[in-house]
Amino acid sequence: RRVQVAVVGGGPAGSLLGILLHRAGLNVVVLERRSVEHVRGRIRAGVLEHPSVTMLREHRLADRVDREGIRHEGVVLSDRGDPLRVDFQGLTGHGVVVYGQTELQKDLFAAIEAERVKYLDEVEELALGDVTNRPVELRYRRGGREETLLADVVAGCDGAHGVTADAVPRGVRRTYERYYPFGWLGIMAETAPVHPELIYARHERGFALCSMRHARLSRYYLQAPLDTDLGAWPDDRFWDELRRRIPPAAAERLETGPSIEKSLTPLRSAVGEPMAYGFLALAGDAAHSVPPTGAKGLNLALADVVDLAEVLLEAKDPGPEALQAYSDRALRRVWRAVRFSWWMTTVLHRFPDDGPFAERIQDAELALLRSSVAARRAMAEQYVGILP
Ligand code: FAD
Ligand code: DHB
Numbered sequence: 001r002r003v004q005v006a007v008v009g010g011g012p013a014g015s016l017l018g019i020l021l022h023r024a025g026l027n028v029v030v031l032e033r034r035s036v037e038h039v040r041g042r043i044r045a046g047v048l049e050h051p052s053v054t055m056l057r058e059h060r061l062a063d064r065v066d067r068e069g070i071r072h073e074g075v076v077l078s079d080r081g082d083p084l085r086v087d088f089q090g091l092t093g094h095g096v097v098v099y100g101q102t103e104l105q106k107d108l109f110a111a112i113e114a115e116r117v118k119y120l121d122e123v124e125e126l127a128l129g130d131v132t133n134r135p136v137e138l139r140y141r142r143g144g145r146e147e148t149l150l151a152d153v154v155a156g157c158d159g160a161h162g163v164t165a166d167a168v169p170r171g172v173r174r175t176y177e178r179y180y181p182f183g184w185l186g187i188m189a190e191t192a193p194v195h196p197e198l199i200y201a202r203h204e205r206g207f208a209l210c211s212m213r214h215a216r217l218s219r220y221y222l223q224a225p226l227d228t229d230l231g232a233w234p235d236d237r238f239w240d241e242l243r244r245r246i247p248p249a250a251a252e253r254l255e256t257g258p259s260i261e262k263s264l265t266p267l268r269s270a271v272g273e274p275m276a277y278g279f280l281a282l283a284g285d286a287a288h289s290v291p292p293t294g295a296k297g298l299n300l301a302l303a304d305v306v307d308l309a310e311v312l313l314e315a316k317d318p319g320p321e322a323l324q325a326y327s328d329r330a331l332r333r334v335w336r337a338v339r340f341s342w343w344m345t346t347v348l349h350r351f352p353d354d355g356p357f358a359e360r361i362q363d364a365e366l367a368l369l370r371s372s373v374a375a376r377r378a379m380a381e382q383y384v385g386i387l388p
Contacts, residue, residue, distance in 0.1 A: 003027045005312065006138055006151035008126060009158030010039060010119055012101060013284030013301040015108035017155055020059065020309040022117040029118040029149070031140065033158075036121045040109060043188060043261055044101040046211050046219055047072075047198075047295035049385030050094040052302050056104075064107050069099035070214065075383065076247075077348075078201035079366045083247045085197070086369070091380040098198075100213045101298050128154060128167045132278035134319075153318055155308060156282040157301075160289050168277040177270035180291060180345060181352060182206070184267065185224040187238055187259040193218045194246070194254045200293070200348055201246050202362065207293075207349045208245035218255075221292075223349050228264050235259050267291035269342050275304075275330050276323035283308050288334050293348065294341035299385060304330050333387070340382040 005021055007014045010032030018030040032039060048056075048065065056062035073089035088095050112119050122142060129137035135150035156164025165173070193212035201208040206223035213219060220242055224233075235258055243251040271288045275281060284301030307330050315322035347365045351358060368375045381388060 001148075002135060002150040003029050004151070005029075005153045005155060006031060006136070006149055007155045007157055008128075008138070008164050009033075009156070009162055009284075009286065010121065011157065011159055011284070011301075012105060012108065012298060013286075013305050014155070014157035015105065015112060015119070016061075016302060017157060017283065017305045017309060018117045018119060019061070019108065019111050019115065020305070021312065022115060024309075024313050026312070029120060030112075031123040031126060031138070031149075032119065032121045033123055033126070034121065036109065036119075039121070040102070040105055042102060042105070043263075045292070045295065045298035046098055046100050046213060047299075048097045048099050048104070049295075049299045049383075050096060051385045052299045053097050055302065055306055061107055061111060064103065065097060065099050068103070068214070069097040070212070071095050071097055072197055075197055076195065076199040077366070077369065078199055078203075078247050080203055081247050083199070084366070084370050086376050086380055086383075088380045088384050091373070091377040092384050092386055094384045094386060096295075096384055098212060103213075104298075126163060128164060128280070130278075131167050131280040132320075134279050136279050152279065153312065153323070154280045156280060156286045157284050157305070159285040162286045164280060165272055165282055165286050167280055168272070168274075168282075172277055173272050173274070175270060175272045177268065178342065180267040180269075180349070181226065182223050182267065182349060183226050183228065184209075184221040184265045184292060185228055185230075185233060185238070186219065186221045186261075186263050186265065187235070188213070188261040189218050189220070189235075189257050189259050190216055191218050191255040191257045192216060194250050199246055199250060200344070202348045202366065203245040204350065205241070205245055208242055210242075210246060210250070224264065226264075226266055230262055230264060233262065238262075265292065267293075267345060269338055271331070271334060271338055273327075273331060274324065275327035275334075276320070278320055279323070281308055281323045281326055283330075287330075288338065290338055290341035291345045292341075293344040294337065294383065296337040296341050300334060300337050303333060307333075336382070336387060
């Protein structure tokens with residue numbers, strides 16, 4: 001079998017790319033390792049930037065986002081209990097939409113099914129042949145059978161632990177990365193969100209984030225050591241710790257209840273350059289990772305795919321040159337989001353190995369945000385995703 005584009009990975013990036021290319025009349029297939037049920041149920045990101053929402057609308061994929069997403073016009077930054085609101089709407093004219101990645105994935109699956117986009121799940125042991133020659137050969141196992149697929153172009157949308165990025169030789173691909181010495185312990189609970197807007201809290205005991213999915217579903221995170229044992233964190237301990245890190249007024253109102261999910265996410269910044277090699281292009285987490293603090297991961301993945309689809313559809317016969325142009329364009333955008341996520345992470349977390357100097361710098365960063373409308377506007381523009 002031969003296709004024009006083989007998309008490896010069927011998360012948000014791969015699903016959206018499959019839909020856009022299929023709609024444009026390309027012969028495309030999405031190959032996903034896990035089952036559709038697994039991909040549909042995964043809990044991950046929660047915030048859509050303004051440009052992501054606009055893009056989803058343009059592609060008629062935002063009906064439910066518009067109906068069920070919660071528009072947020074600002075956010076609260078708390079400095080050791082002292083809240084500061086950043087007014088996105090007033091500063092930028094835009095807001096963000098709180099809408100779970102889980103829900104977006106369901107919407108993408110609905111379009112995939114309705115429009116008969118070819119999406120194969122439970123594709124195992126996928127291996128790429130030489131990506132510098134066309135067609136590229138993909139081998140995999142599905143339903144106990146060995147399969148081979150030939151593709152003019154391969155889109156690597158297989159996330160941070162995928163295989164496609166490894167097809168770029170070490171001498172060509174350079175990875176720029178930073179690990180942070182902590183993770184996020186997250187829970188989901190069927191309780192009312194503590195505050196109508198998100199609260200990003202800096203605290204001596206570590207960072208905390210109060211987020212939500214809807215009026216009866218809250219998402220909370222605590223900065224925690226990387227070796228945290230989830231078993232040592234029964235719900236009561238989580239709620240007690242959260243109360244200590246957020247503004248007192250919020251702590252008093254906090255509605256607690258049993259968690260329905262609990263997980264630890266390590267934090268990392270990483271960019272692999274270039275994002276294309278031969279007839280392979282990488283998009284989303286396959287190409288880069290950001291710490292979750294700026295809520296950029298999902299948005300970057302969507303923006304990559306839009307850029308990639310445009311390049312694939314504009315070039316009559318997309319080859320290494322067109323894909324390189326995609327990489328150049330995407331990387332300029334990616335680095336700005338990487339910088340922002342790094343900055344949010346650095347300003348708000350407690351770094352166990354950094355001394356009092358770093359803490360004073362954090363104090364000064366937050367003082368600047370508090371006193372300078374220009375600083376708040378710069379933060380707001382980047383958070384809502386409008387890059388002047
Ligand atoms: P993914 O969603 O990872 O999709 C990749 C897909 O490829 C997966 O379905 C995977 O099963 C599949 N795959 C992998 N290997 C293969 C293979 N060999 N063959 C075939 N298929 C393969 N971002 C935020 O902004 N805020 C958050 O709070 C947040 N929380 C997160 C929590 C966790 C636990 C994780 C892992 C990520 C989180 N992110 C968050 C990041 C955000 O979810 C990602 O940036 C986003 O999912 C990227 O989409 P993607 O399609 O590029 O990658
Ligand atoms: C969520 C996650 C984030 O990383 C973030 O910055 C905001 C919200 C969330 O899961 O709701």
